[in-house]
Amino acid sequence: MIRQIKYFSVDNKILYNIVTYNMNNIKSFEAIDFYQLDDLFSEEHKLVRDSIRQFVNQEIIPNIEEWYEKNHFPTDIVKKMGETGIFGPNTSPDYGGGGLDNISYGLIMQELERGDSGMRSTASVQSSLVMYPIEAYGSEEQKKKYLPKLATGEMLGCFGLTEPDYGSNPGGMISKLEDKGDYFLLNGAKLWISNSPIADIAVVWAKDENKRIKGIIVERGMEGFSTPKTGGKWSLRSSLTGELVFDNVKVPKENLLPNKDGLGAPLGCLDKARYGIAWGALGVAMDCFYHAKKYSLERKQFEKPIASFQLIQKKLAEMLTEITKAQLVCWRLGSLMDKGKVSSAQISLAKRNNVEIALKIAREARQIHGGMGITSDYPMMRHMMNLESVITYEGTHDIHLLILGNEITGIPAFS
Ligand code: TGC
Numbered sequence: 001m002i003r004q005i006k007y008f009s010v011d012n013k014i015l016y017n018i019v020t021y022n023m024n025n026i027k028s029f030e031a032i033d034f035y036q037l038d039d040l041f042s043e044e045h046k047l048v049r050d051s052i053r054q055f056v057n058q059e060i061i062p063n064i065e066e067w068y069e070k071n072h073f074p075t076d077i078v079k080k081m082g083e084t085g086i087f088g089p090n091t092s093p094d095y096g097g098g099g100l101d102n103i104s105y106g107l108i109m110q111e112l113e114r115g116d117s118g119m120r121s122t123a124s125v126q127s128s129l130v131m132y133p134i135e136a137y138g139s140e141e142q143k144k145k146y147l148p149k150l151a152t153g154e155m156l157g158c159f160g161l162t163e164p165d166y167g168s169n170p171g172g173m174i175s176k177l178e179d180k181g182d183y184f185l186l187n188g189a190k191l192w193i194s195n196s197p198i199a200d201i202a203v204v205w206a207k208d209e210n211k212r213i214k215g216i217i218v219e220r221g222m223e224g225f226s227t228p229k230t231g232g233k234w235s236l237r238s239s240l241t242g243e244l245v246f247d248n249v250k251v252p253k254e255n256l257l258p259n260k261d262g263l264g265a266p267l268g269c270l271d272k273a274r275y276g277i278a279w280g281a282l283g284v285a286m287d288c289f290y291h292a293k294k295y296s297l298e299r300k301q302f303e304k305p306i307a308s309f310q311l312i313q314k315k316l317a318e319m320l321t322e323i324t325k326a327q328l329v330c331w332r333l334g335s336l337m338d339k340g341k342v343s344s345a346q347i348s349l350a351k352r353n354n355v356e357i358a359l360k361i362a363r364e365a366r367q368i369h370g371g372m373g374i375t376s377d378y379p380m381m382r383h384m385m386n387l388e389s390v391i392t393y394e395g396t397h398d399i400h401l402l403i404l405g406n407e408i409t410g411i412p413a414f415s
C-alpha cells in the first residue's frame, strides 16, 4: 500500500491532510445524489467529504467487520482521525481546529458513519461533546490546554451526562459538586459513556450546593476517578462504552467550565451532536442503498436479476426517495446552522427522521440480500445493530417526538 500525505488548499488556507492511497483492493462506493445536491456544496465541502470518504475506504471499511466481531476498538484510529482533521472541524484554528462550517462537519459525519456508527460516535463525542463545550463555555487557559491536543488525537475525551437513574431526564441528576475552598469535591456516577474506558479527560455535568448544573473537566489519574467498561453490547461493538465513577474526587477549581451553567449547557452540546447524527444516519442509509442496488443487479433468481422484479424495485425506489428527502433536510439544517438560525426542534426532527429511515433502509437492504444479508460479508446487519443505539442515544426516538410535540403545541409532555 502506498501512503502519502498531501496538503490541499482552498483560498490559500491549508485545509486538511489529505491522505492518498493506492486504491487497489479498496471496496468502491458510489454515492447517490438524485437531486444534484453537489451543485449546492462548495469546493471546500466536496474536498472535505471526498478526503474523509477516502479515509473511511482505507482505514475503516477493510477492517470494521473483524473489529466488530471481536468487539474491538482500534485505539490507533484516534491518532489517525486527528491527523486527517476529523476532530474539531468547527473549532477555531487558533486552538488547532479546522475552522470549517457546519455543512463540512455534517459531511464528515456522513462519511464516517457510512463506515461505522461507532467510528462516528468516537468523532462526534470528541468534536461536539468535548471540544465544543470547552471552546464555548471554557476559560482561555482550558482552551489552550486541551483543544490542540484533542484536535490532533493526542488526547481523547468523553462526555458524562447520563446517570444510572437519569437518562431521558438528565435534569434529575444526582452527581454532586461541592466547593471545598481550594478544590471541588465530586461524587456520583455516570453510565453509558462513549469513549470512557480510554478517555484522557471527561467533561462531566454535576449539581452544585444550589442544585445548579455545572460542567467540569475531570482528568484520568485523579484519585477516586475510575472508568469501568460496559460489556455485553450487541450494538456499537467497535466503540468503547463505560461508566464514570467519582468517589470523593478532588478536582482543581480551574477545571470548572466558567461561562455557562444550567441544563441548557449540556443540552446545547447535544444540539451539535444530534445535528451530526442526522448526517451520520444518512451515511448509513446511503451505504445500505449502494449495497442493495449492486446486489440486486448481480443476483439472479428465476433466471433474471432480482432487480428486475417489481417488489425489489419498490424497495429501491422507496429507499432513494427517503434518502433524497433526508439529504435535503441535512443540507437545509446545515445552512440554517451556519446562519445561526437553527432551532433545537428542527435538529430533533432531523435526528429522529434520519435515524428512523436509515434503520428501515438497513432492514430492507438486508432483505434484498436474502440469507447473505445476515453475514459480515455485507454491512447491513452491523448497521442495523448500531442504529439501535443511535435511535436511543442523544435523546430517544420518543423524546424527540415529544420535543416536536412541545414545539407544535407549546405544552411539554415530558412529565
Ligand atoms: P427544559 O425545562 O425543557 O429545559 C431546561 C433548560 O435547557 C434549555 N434547553 C436547551 N438548551 C439548548 N439546547 C437544547 N436542545 C435545549 N433544550 C432545552 C431550556 O431552554 C432550559 O433553559 P433555562 O435557561 O430556561 O433553564 O428541560 P427538561 O428537564 O424538561 O428536559 C427536556 C428534555 C426531555 C427535552 C431534555 O432533558 C432531553 O433532551 N433529554 C434527553 C437526554 C439526552 O439526550 N441525553 C443524551 C446524553 S449524551 C449522549 O447520548 C451521547 S451519545 C454520543 C455518541 O456516542 O455519539
Ligand code: FAD
Binding pocket: 125, 158, 159, 160, 161, 162, 164, 166, 167, 168, 169, 191, 192, 193, 194, 195, 236, 241, 389, 392, 393, 394, 395, 396, 397, 398, 399, 402, 413, 414, 415
Ligand atoms: P430511559 O430514559 O430510561 O428511557 C427508557 C424508555 O422510556 C425509552 O423508550 C424512552 O423513550 C422512554 N421514556 C422516557 N421518558 C419518557 C417520557 N417522558 N415519555 C415517554 N417515554 C419516555 N450518555 C452520555 O451522557 N454520554 C455518552 O457518551 C453516551 N453514550 C452512549 C452510548 C451508547 C451505546 C448508549 C446506548 C447510550 C449512551 N448514552 C450516553 C446514554 C443515552 O443518552 C441514554 O441511553 C438515553 O438518553 C436514554 O436514557 P436511558 O437509557 O436511561 O433510557
